[in-house]
Amino acid sequence: MVRSLVSTAWRQxxxxxxxxxxxxxxxxxxxxxPTVPAQIKSVLKIAKRADKNASAALKLAKTSATTPAxxxxxxxxxxxxxxxxxxxxxxATGAPxxxxxxxxxxxxxxxxxxxxxxxxxxxxxxxxxxPAGxxxxxxxxxxxxxxKLGGEIGLITGGEDILLIPTPxxxxxxxxATIEFRADGADSPTCSLSGATEFDSTTIANVYQxxxxxxxxxxxxxxxxxxxxxxxxxxxGDNQLKATRANLxxxxxxxxxxxxxxx
Numbered sequence: 001m002v003r004s005l006v007s008t009a010w011r012q013x014x015x016x017x018x019x020x021x022x023x024x025x026x027x028x029x030x031x032x033x034p035t036v037p038a039q040i041k042s043v044l045k046i047a048k049r050a051d052k053n054a055s056a057a058l059k060l061a062k063t064s065a066t067t068p069a070x071x072x073x074x075x076x077x078x079x080x081x082x083x084x085x086x087x088x089x090x091x092a093t094g095a096p097x098x099x100x101x102x103x104x105x106x107x108x109x110x111x112x113x114x115x116x117x118x119x120x121x122x123x124x125x126x127x128x129x130x131p132a133g134x135x136x137x138x139x140x141x142x143x144x145x146x147x148k149l150g151g152e153i154g155l156i157t158g159g160e161d162i163l164l165i166p167t168p169x170x171x172x173x174x175x176x177a178t179i180e181f182r183a184d185g186a187d188s189p190t191c192s193l194s195g196a197t198e199f200d201s202t203t204i205a206n207v208y209q210x211x212x213x214x215x216x217x218x219x220x221x222x223x224x225x226x227x228x229x230x231x232x233x234x235x236x237g238d239n240q241l242k243a244t245r246a247n248l249x250x251x252x253x254x255x256x257x258x259x260x261x262x263x
């Protein structure tokens with residue numbers, strides 16, 4: 001280091017001298033400018049100052065070489081923490097974690113609103129015929145009786161039996177009768193059906209002279225073993241009406257239920 005400082009001082013002196021000499025030889029002084037001797041004096045002054053600086057540097061170098069280095073001082077206090085830097089770039093998303101365990105089943109929700117009725121399905125195939133049922137018990141035998149008028153009979157005021165089915169037997173019967181009248185004079189016939197008692201009766205209010213009229217009677221009766229079934233007719237006047245046709249039919253039935261009369 002000492003050698004470097006001395007060398008630098010001498011180089012400064014030599015450069016100053018050479019500069020003055022070169023200037024004096026090449027540049028004549030301008031009008032009013034300093035003369036060469038004045039310039040040389042100025043350069044020598046600079047050189048003298050450089051020499052003085054070199055001597056001082058040499059002396060400092062010698063002193064530094066002989067003086068031991070001082071010990072390192074204690075570490076100074078830690079400075080304040082600087083401001084936080086800007087946030088870094090967000091890293092890439094990590095891989096998905098493993099699937100967690102299935103949680104417990106939640107509570108059942110409230111019942112939904114009843115939906116619309118669906119379309120009617122197609123009709124199913126007809127099922128196989130079931131086994132035949134047991135035969136029904138045989139019913140009681142039925143009997144039928146008929147009586148017809150063989151000729152004309154004149155009606156009288158006292159009345160008479162036109163047709164008769166004698167003692168058909170105890171039981172229940174459905175009975176019907178049909179009579180046709182011819183009027184030689186105007187009259188009004190009344191006829192009835194009876195067994196043990198009378199069970200139907202009909203009247204034709206007016207049968208005019210030289211006209212015909214038809215009467216129909218029907219009913220149900222239950223009679224005893226010795227009772228007859230009869231068609232009985234009478235008129236207002238004697239022999240004004242003639243019964244020209246008549247039929248009496250009685251059919252026995254096992255059970256007879258008579259419906260109440262409609263008002």
